[in-house]
Amino acid sequence: MEKGLKTEQTSERGFGRLRSLSGKRAVRETPDETHTWGRLLDRAEFFAVAERMIDTPSAEPTLMVVNIDEFREINHSLGHHAGDAVLATVARILITQATAASFDVVVGRMGADEFVLLVKDAWHDDTSALASAIVKEIRKPIDVEAVKVSIDASIGIAQAPRHGNTISTLLTVAEQGMKQAKNGKSGVVWGHHQSDKDTPQSRLVLMGDLGRAIAEEELQVYFQPKLKMSNRSLHGVEALVRWPHPIYGFVSPAEFVVAAEQTGQIHELTKFVLDTSLKQCREWFDQRIEIRVAVNVSTRNLLDTNFTETVRRLLQKYNMRGEYLVLEITEGTLMRDPDRGRQAIERIRRLGVEIALDDFGTGFSSLSYLNQLPIDELKIDRSFLAGIEEGGPNLAILRASILMGREMGKRVVVEGVETEEQAAALLELGCEIGQGYLFARPMPGKEIPNMVAPKMRFNTPVRNPA
Ligand code: C2E
Ligand code: MG
């Protein structure tokens, strides 16, 4: 079982004690509602109460999403016990504040480090005051196993009917506010109206539509070249999924991949991208062009016990050897369960498939952990390219990362190369491979052969790739 899940279970046990707290509001509610006040509801219970509340005529409930900042880092650096203690403390603060309020508040836990509060009927200012009081309490240092831990939280708020008429819509708006609060370190943010095209309702419709889009092959896969910078020859390509939606226009993968991870649709999505990429790889091969293709996979794929078998079958389907495939994974993903992550990587590599660590430098992995990871390629995040033409501080980070990657025997790729100056600086730092708009934008697979110099096409007889 994934460690993250274990944490949740342990935490649920920790919350058991809180369930016995009885709220003062118990006496004021109808009998079937009394059990909901003054205790922490699980996701299903919370939704049931929330749906009932929003269906009540003239009800104007307010939904608050509370998320602990950097919770993953707390778990990672202080251990899962500390993470559990932090979750239990935050739950206790929420219940205490909710019970002390002069209006009715239900508290629930959505999972991991996210809590929700539903305020039955309250003025905007009263709800804001409750949110501010919660943030203030959470910011007070917590004693965790004789260590004082300072945590912070971000809250997003949405109110019916102005932000939506369904609980899912309110949740989406509140979550957007929470993310805004997190980015701005501002504690509390009220959700706001969206443009017609970007309404939360349409976003939800969009996510509901993803399954259909995958099944009907509405999604497309583009390929972006990775070039050997010394002679600008093609080293390989990265597959990037594209969704040209019939109503909403182009939808960015940055948007729907995260949603697909949350809904579990990521398994189908990754399978589709893998299948399409290997099919394309086979077509190039049949045109006598050998190109290695990299596919982005999420942790949920990697930690899925059937995943290696899926990859093996797809390689077999197109009669391709594993070495034509690279799987790109991100640092953050692996840290959720380092041991299982490493084992999964080892299983994949036994197929001859290579592993690249994507967006390197943006996560929290320790260098010693990275050193133990059986990866083949380090893809340095494009954020480190900013200002390097003028020799800014990123230059030192890039120099050290490239050197470290090379010393560890990894292939180093820098992504997001946009200018000749950046390419020249990278070459000087010893980086062999670059990917970015300077060389080529992502393009349909049929255009890739134009990127290949004639001498790179192999001669007859054609070797069997598998
Ligand atoms: P990534 O894997 O780091 O992919 C590189 C992203 O940088 C791509 O964005 C690419 O179009 C963009 N890019 C490339 N060169 C440049 C440049 O010179 N300048 C700038 N500003 N950007 C550049 P894209 O296609 O929007 O994908 C965003 C992210 O979505 C990807 O980041 C990857 O994490 C995820 N993603 C894309 N396709 C898939 C997929 O099939 N499966 C999964 N799980 N994730 C995917
Ligand atoms: Mg990638």
Ligand code: MG
């Ligand atoms: Mg990347």
